[in-house]
Amino acid sequence: MSHRQDLLKRIEALETSRRLIDDEIAQAKASLEQIEAEQQAAWEDNQYVKDRTTRRLADYCRSLGYFIAGCQTKEPDSVFYAIAKTILKRREDAVPFLKELYSHDKKEFSYPIADLPADRKTDLLNICTQMQKNGWISFTNSKSEILVTSSFPKAAKNFLNGGWAEEANRYLVNKVLTEYAGSHKLKYKVFWDVRLKQIDSDRSNSNDMQLDLAVQINDFFYIFETKSGVLGIQKWVERAQIFNQNGNRFLTCCVDSSVNPKLFQPYRLLALDHLEKQLVDLLENDFPPAQP
Secondary structure, three states: OOHHHHHHHHHHHHHHHHHHOOOOOHHHHHHHHHHHHHHHHHHOOOOOOOOOOOHHHHHHHHHEEEEEEEEOOOOOOHHHHHHHHHHHHHHHHHHHHHHHHHOOOOOOEEEEOOOOOOHHHHHHHHHHHHHHHHOOOEEEEEEOOEEEEEEOHHHHHHHHHHHHHHHHHHHHHHHHHHHHHHHHOOOOOEEEEEEEOOOOOOOOOOEEEEEEEEEEEOEEEEEEEEOOOOOOHHHHHHHHHHHOOOOOOOEEEOOOOOOOHHOOOOOOEHHHHHHHHHHHHHHHOOOOOOOO
């Protein structure tokens, strides 16, 4: 075969390959357009996009690659809220008691209170009374002990295992925002139990991420994560990298006030004991009072 014939065959083979590649590119583009059209249709049909209350949050999450799969906007359950405030007040006594409740599911157990001062004993018994009124436990008490039978419903079990801290955190954040907005030009909305799904996810799970608390303050978002146990540093860093952008903030709130927040800088750690002051300081930095 001559060199000329060899070149002609190579050209013919390359042109065939190019046609095949062009066909594959066209098919890939068509598939991509279909996926994008389906995603856009799903986006426009999303109830949180349609709702004016959540539209800004939906837009914000979309900019990060997520759409809202679930979100609570109504006032939280007053029962959990009320008990969480009492637990927060007497955390050193209440948390060990909650752990015992969690480990003695549907069983009777004795909890010692002989060494507690009168006011702390009263607060712990108040928590028991609130729980009993809601059918979560039954109890009797003497000067030295509380005899408790736990009958917590499955839906409320998480409250014992750290869920109370999320309720307490939501109470404190709402309290600070209400007071701060009352004396500053500030508009805010509070969203909780925000469930996010990656826009391009092909997994069948209901959501890929859950946020304890998201607060829209003017044009920015504060995202709060509540930790009642060990701080998950990797997850903390990953979420901070997602949400700490363009004036928005990711804030981790912990129960243990002995942890030094400076150890985790530039990531922000707020302790529930000091959250009100720390959050006010942050608001004053981000949303200072207007100068006269």
